[in-house]
Amino acid sequence: MSRKKTPRSKGAGTPAANGPRPARSGTARPGPDAPPNGSLQPSRPSLGGGDFYDVAFKVMLVGDSGVGKTCLLVRFKDGAFLAGTFISTVGIDFRNKVLDVDGVKVKLQIWDTAGQERFRSVTHAYYRDAHALLLLYDVTSKASFDNIQAWLTEIQEYAQHNVVLMLLGNKVDSAHEHKVKREDGEKLAKEYGLPFMETSAKTGLNVDLAFTGIAKELKQRSMKAPGEPRFRLHDYVKREGRGDSCCRP
Numbered sequence: 001m002s003r004k005k006t007p008r009s010k011g012a013g014t015p016a017a018n019g020p021r022p023a024r025s026g027t028a029r030p031g032p033d034a035p036p037n038g039s040l041q042p043s044r045p046s047l048g049g050g051d052f053y054d055v056a057f058k059v060m061l062v063g064d065s066g067v068g069k070t071c072l073l074v075r076f077k078d079g080a081f082l083a084g085t086f087i088s089t090v091g092i093d094f095r096n097k098v099l100d101v102d103g104v105k106v107k108l109q110i111w112d113t114a115g116q117e118r119f120r121s122v123t124h125a126y127y128r129d130a131h132a133l134l135l136l137y138d139v140t141s142k143a144s145f146d147n148i149q150a151w152l153t154e155i156q157e158y159a160q161h162n163v164v165l166m167l168l169g170n171k172v173d174s175a176h177e178h179k180v181k182r183e184d185g186e187k188l189a190k191e192y193g194l195p196f197m198e199t200s201a202k203t204g205l206n207v208d209l210a211f212t213g214i215a216k217e218l219k220q221r222s223m224k225a226p227g228e229p230r231f232r233l234h235d236y237v238k239r240e241g242r243g244d245s246c247c248r249p
């Protein structure tokens with residue numbers, strides 16, 4: 001698929017001119033209340049940042065450049081879509097969102113990584129702290145789908161062995177440009193035992209669901225009450241995930 005050329009921003013951290021994109025900073029660091037490396041530890045309610053929470057987790061967005069990681073995050077955080085010029089993320093950036101999961105305040109610290117090859121070593125350094133990974137491909141780009149195996153190899157090498165992982169086929173709204181069939185995504189996900197959904201940062205399809213599913217899984221792993229039925233992420237996304245019936249060929 002042909003992608004829009006990536007304009008260079010006028011320096012790291014320069015916000016996009018066309019919308020409320022997160023600052024692209026190559027030097028982003030977790031806030032002082034970030035959970036420590038790789039541990040699922042209940043956090044204290046935070047009084048400083050205005051976001052009360054009971055538990056906090058780190059979620060990382062990974063996948064090729066241009067698949068829609070930043071747009072997915074902005075859709076989830078702000079309910080908006082970043083249309084227009086594609087401004088590639090530089091280094092790594094993050095945003096927080098607190099969700100109510102069955103009465104428990106779950107804070108997700110979501111790391112938006114740069115898909116470009118030249119930032120790969122930056123991304124590697126963050127894998128080990130991630131409790132969950134959302135691995136994206138673009139349904140209009142066969143290359144981004146073909147690269148999923150390489151991403152999985154990288155994840156295996158750098159992430160925690162028990163990291164929660166979900167595969168997402170983004171841009172499902174692009175009705176006439178589909179290069180990757182839903183069945184192919186499903187097949188690959190099945191092969192690797194991953195929960196899978198098609199999403200659209202543009203329409204919002206399945207975006208909240210993906211993050212909510214991750215939050216539910218992480219919350220239960222860290223504080224499952226005795227007798228509470230086990231939450232199954234696979235079943236949840238299968239049951240709740242919507243198809244893009246309006247736009248499928």
Ligand SMILES: Nc1nc2c(ncn2[C@@H]2O[C@H](COP(=O)(O)OP(=O)(O)OP(=O)(O)O)[C@@H](O)[C@H]2O)c(=O)[nH]1
Binds near residue numbers: 084085116202
């Ligand atoms: N139609 C459609 N376009 C999308 C969607 N998500 C993202 N885009 C477009 O795809 C382009 C790339 O989106 P980004 O979110 O910046 O991609 P990225 O994965 O963050 O790319 P890097 O930061 O380089 O890794 C932009 O032009 C977006 O407007 C979607 O769900 N549907």
Ligand SMILES: [Mg+2]
Binds near residue numbers: 071113114
């Ligand atoms: Mg980005």
